[in-house]
Amino acid sequence: MRLLDAELVETREILPRQWLQRYRAPWLAAGARAGQFVHVRTPDYSGLVLRRPISINTVDRVAGEITLHFRIAGKGTELLARGRPGDSVPMLGPLGRPFEVDPRTHHVLLIAGGLGVAGVRFLADESLEAGRQVTLLFGAATAGDVYPSTLLPDEVEYVVATEDGSLGQPGRVTDLVPAYEAWADQAFACGPSPMLAALAALAAGRQARLGVARLGRKRGTGRPVPLGSPQARRRSWLQVSMEQHMGCAVGACLGCVVWGVEGPLRVCREGPVFAAEEIAWEEPA
Amino acid sequence: MRRRRSIVTSGPRTRSPHAGEPRLGLRAPRSRAGGAAGTPAVGDAGAPTGSGRGIGSGTGARTPALPAGTAPAGSWAGVPAGGPVSGVAAAAVDLSVDLAPRRPGRLVLRNPVLVASGTFGYGVEYGEVVDVERLGAICCKGTTLKPRTGNPPPRVTETPGGMLNSIGLQNPGVDAVIERYAPLWAGWQVPVLVNVAGESIDDYVGVVQRLDGVPGVAGIELNISCPNVGKGGLQFAVDRDAAAAVTAAVRRATDLPLLVKLSPNVTDIRPIARAIEDAGADAITAINTLSGIAVDRRTGRPLLGNVYGGLSGPAIRPVGLRIVYEVAQVVSIPVVAIGGVGALDDVLDYLAVGAIAVQVGTAIFADPEVPLRLVDELRAYCAARGLSSHLPLVGTALPARPGRPSAKGVEYRP
Helix, strand or coil, X not given: CEEEEEEEEEEEEEECCEEEEEEECHHHHHHCCCCCEEEECCCCCCCCCCCEEEEEEEEECCCCEEEEEEECCCHHHHHHHCCCCCCEEEEEEEECECCCCCCCCCXXXXXXXXXXXXXXXXXXXXXXXXXXXXXXXXXXXXXXXXXXXXXXCXXXXXXXXXXXXXXXXXXXXXXXXXXXXXXXXXXXXXXXXXXXXXXXXXXXXXXXXXXXXXXXXXXXXXXXCCXXXXXXXXXXXXXEECXXXXXXXXXXXXXXXXXXXXXXXXXXXXCEEEEHHHECCCCCC | CCXXXXXXXXXXXXXXXXXXXXXXXXXXXXCCCCCHHHXXXXXXXXXXXXXXXXXXXXXCCCCCCCCCCCCCCCCCCCCCCCCCCXXXXXXXCCCCEECCXXXXXXXXXXXXXXXXXXXXXXXXCCCCCCCHHHCCEEECCCECCCCECCCCCCCEEEECCEEEECCCCCECCHHHHHHHCHHHHHCCCXXXXXXXXXXXHHHHHHHHHHHCCXXXXXXXXXXXXXXXXXXXXXXXXXXXXXXXXXXXXXXXHCCCCEEEEECCCCCCHHHHHHHHHHCCCCEEEECCCEEEECEECCCCEECCCCCEEEEECHHHHHHHXXXXXXXXXHCCCCEXXXXXXXXXXXXXHHHHCCCCEEEECCHHHHCCCHHHHHHHHHHHHHHHCCCCCCHHHCCCCXXXXXXCCCHHHHHCCC
């Protein structure tokens, strides 16, 4: 974690009110892992007292650059979107805990709802680098909001669902998951809370549905692994990246909690990535 | 913006992935002199370097933004980086304050900038980006007798010029705080005030009795803006007798320096402040957050999980100034101001209305370096004005005859 000024290199609107910005930030590019985020100070300080937490979308370690993908949701992100190349933007990061991929995982399933793609995009690069196969399931309301495939590596299998059926499979992204649950060794999701809750319900019944023993060395025979530890997350089939209103982003203010089965969890410290079993999900509507 | 290379960041980067547990490694107390604070970090090209001289004031020679109308231009605004032409050297400015004059030497801060309870955790969370040892003092997260899980989310939201929070006093309980953090605090030079909350007088006394005598606990800040279960949920802070009773009970339970934090959500703060002083408080902190609500426009329902939140940030500064102004006139114990402090001007305003120290809270979220920058800027301001301490700036806005409640204040109250 470090306070630094990142220089905006390139900014463009890739989807309606969704921006992709490239920043020069060698420290972040060198140290960040998929799933982590930065706490960005918005350019106009008048009246804005909080930074904005934004997932690290991709990193280019050679160029020392990172990209951020965000939607204009209010005044702060609007000001951020108005940034011009050369602007200096204060950032705090990298923050939070990353996705934990089991070393034996070959098939990585990424599940993104809308802007949630920003949370799992980095993991696609990391997984391909490690020689894994990646499928991205993406859901949006309509074709106009679908993440452009040109922004994805060629090696990623990209499957789209739209709620109005205007592109890809009609329906929700969660409807696509059953076809892949046997193929995928691990799944990683980011999106609206009801979507994540539905996926968690799916994941909970997966083992029973598939009825197969896990291959490889028998796991879970040694010491019990504490819930929330990296080991426990690595064993979990579904990991989710959660969102919450955030204050300090370093764990001091306890503002950004989500409720876990063992009590409140700070999204900024224990998260933003959690194993699905850690979260006390509300019943999906 | 200046960057400091924090010595803490030179530690091992491979943090335990149990990031929920702050790194508790003891850091060797650092010498306050030396260039660390004034050394710009890599990539800070073009930033003015500190003069390299000075005790903990690497930026002491930097000229702060000139507060409009507060100083005749030329007296200090044009101070060259090498040192002030007139006045005293920044290093010679003594910003220390005694927050418990009734207990001499028990709570003397090196500078009058504290970090507010709830915004700085237990002092360890920001350790990687802030040199906590240079702060005046740390007020830790509100601590209760038993662990509390706090309010349902969402707990924070931004509002115009401020933010609402309703954390609900989530904390691991006083025993866990003593076990996890006190040994660390004992190794720090910066005093740590434990913010204490409770739902009954017995709760408060129980917490304070456990904290009494624990190495690393420099004092108590009493959060009395909590519902008193014994009195039907009425806050201690809004009831003069309850506020006095809890202060007196805690006073009997400990010899630690005792600060009491006032709530602004009252009709007239002055009788409450007087009662708290009479009950034995060493100092008063003002103000806690203002009660407020935000609505979620998508659902048409209250946004915060707890419905009510506490408003903080620049939006409440005028209220804080008014309350400090009123309190400072009726009590003789020190007043520590809090409420929207984010710049040197705000510090000077609070000093003018009678505070001898300030707490920085919400501003830390936007820029964790604010508290230390304020220390440096206040030092530079004093030096440029030829002051050897900031204390002559205290109370300049108060009515001429101290001790007399302001009749005007009463007339003009809305």
